[in-house]
Amino acid sequence: MDYFTKVMGIPALFAILPIIVEFFGSLALILGLVTRLIALGIAVNMLVAVWTVHRHNGFFMNWEGEKEGEGFEFHILVVAIAVALVIGGGGALSVDLALSGSLI
Secondary structure (H helix, E strand, O other): OHHHHHHOOOOHHHHHHHHHHHHHHHHHHHHOOOHHHHHHHHHHHHHHHHHHHHHHHOOOOOOOOOOOOOOOHHHHHHHHHHHHHHHHOOOOOOHHHHHHOOOO
16 A cells, blocks of 8 residues: 555555455455456456556566566456456356356
8 A cells, every 4th residue: 555655656545446456356256256346347457557567567577587577468367367257257156146046
């Protein structure tokens, strides 16, 4: 939170959003709870991370540790997975499906 607000200059309200999405969102995805909404939040979070931090470092990750920062290769993978979850939902064993009453 301190890095977001002091170093990057992001207002506290917007700095807390990625923290909430990444922590509670991952737990919700494991359970299959509000899958589409959480996946959309994670996709937006990763796109913002690419745009604000990682785009200047190029596409590839820093495997050898020779560059100063990390590329956005991993972030694009996460966005692709999140888009698949937004389109397909949580699946047959998700809490979403059980709450919708469609469980056979």
